[in-house]
Amino acid sequence: MIELTETAGAAPAAVPGLPSRRPGPPYPLVIALLTLLLAGAVTAGIAAGSISLPAGQVWGILLHRIHPALADPAWTSVRETIVMDVRLPRVLLCGIIGAGLSVCGMALQALVRNPLADPMLLGVSSGASVGAVAVVVSGLAVLGVFTLPVAAFAGALAALAAVYFLARSGGRMTTVRLVLAGVAMAEVLSAVASFLVVVSADPHKAQSAVRWMLGGLAGTTWTMVWIPVAAVLLGTVALLGVSRPLNLLLAGEEAAASLGLDVHRFRAALFVLVAIMIGTIVAVSGAIGFVGLIMPHAVRLLIGSDHRRALPAAALLGAAFLIVADLVARTLITPEEIPVGIITALVGGPFFLWLMRRRSR
């Protein structure tokens, strides 16, 4: 082993014009602010609606439910039902979906080493849609409540694998090929999903498939929440566990191999993990775009690319963002609901452009 002289702990010499510490705000502050933002989004998400509740009452009801001694019940049981059975599951699901899309986007960007990767852009979401629509239209339920998520996962994994191998030629993958393969795959799979609906013999099933394809989170109930919550929480913990190998992939395949990563096996395993997360998400929400593209970029601009720091921040920011987007989607033109994907695209596009401008300065 190399014996090095002790320059341990010596601060790097300051060079004029170069930052002597990591640029940007300190990491604990960022996490604290993002947590605060998420808490605010959750409160607003539960408080707002056809019957609006004061924020204090929202927390009163939640705290009372956690332990009756924490808050005195000074509200009607109708309001408690609204909070506990209507708005809380929906806000929780939104948060989980936002966090899941965001960390999946970040992981995909590292896995294909391309900042334009996103579950929607790579056709992963469309693949999951095909799987889910096939189940809805055919009325299959061989696996009970897991039928839809498992079919969506299978579709997502197949689409991801197809795009990955189409985009690679001679061991190399260019941005152009990746995006073209992803867009083409997304188009083809959307067409397949629509085709399945059109040829469906049962009009009721076709209608429910169409409603599902439009996306959105209307009518969320507690039974829909648990599978995505489990998948996203476990998946995010798993991604945090491999945050160092994810960093290595940013350095390139050869460098990652020389630093002790079995690149092919690792990538295959993570494709499966991402497909599971996206599959369970799409199974409940339909395809929601832009979250997986923008949130990772916003986080990287704030605190850099190191996944050990960026993944938790991406989860928090993605959760807060989608809760707010869903809030806007259901309150903007009440009583009508806009599919939340429209809101994420409308908000996400300009935000992304603003970030790009800021970055190029």
Added chain:
Amino acid sequence: MTLVVENVSVRVGGRDLVSEVSLEVAEGEVLGLAGPNGAGKSTLLRTLYRARRPTSGRVLLDGRDVWRQPAGWLARRLAAVLQESGGDFELTVYDVVAMGRTPHKRAFDGDNHEDKAIIADALARLDVAGLAYAPFDRLSGGEKQRVLIARALAQRPATMVLDEPTNHLDLRHQLDALELVRGLGVTAVIALHDLNLAAAFCDRVCVMDGGRVVAVGPPAEVLTPALLAEVYRVQAEVTVHPETGVPQLSLRTGGRP
């Protein structure tokens, strides 16, 4: 650590990029790898740091087949300095060098004081400490090369494999980089285009051509006008530096032998 290459061949698409190469590098020895473009130097090096599995033959580090060990095993013992490949992600120089600690870490391990000290030391040794929080992608070619050498140092390896480490470096930094590697006392295999540098810094030089080893030995024995004419198709004069005793090449321009 001793590094042994045993009858290694690499066949890709029916073409032999490396054929039946055998080499032994002793503990602490610095071996230079020379040869014209397409001689198979980089491909051979890839089999050493586990980026390309040999079609046949074995690579042994301290008697163990590196391709039969877990991926992390080799990275804790052997570090590679490769040609820089840029990316679209804003990694800081610090992030890049910190990657060198990965082989020594398990999932969920943070960087402890020792890791931070090793990273700071590697940055300082390669004269890039002042660039620690600069974006890696915006550095000059030479600065990137030094950062990648710093990353290899942060791995704390006993063996190093370097593919053209002096490529983008100016004269001062070329000498600094090679002196640094020599000074570490590690077993090293260095692919070098500059034969004068190879002669000055390597204990032995291995010359490859067409995927085969043409000659191996001390620089003064290997780098002869006859061999240079045969392998590189150049006319060269070899003189011995009066003070250092290092063979020096000067090329005659124009004519071909």
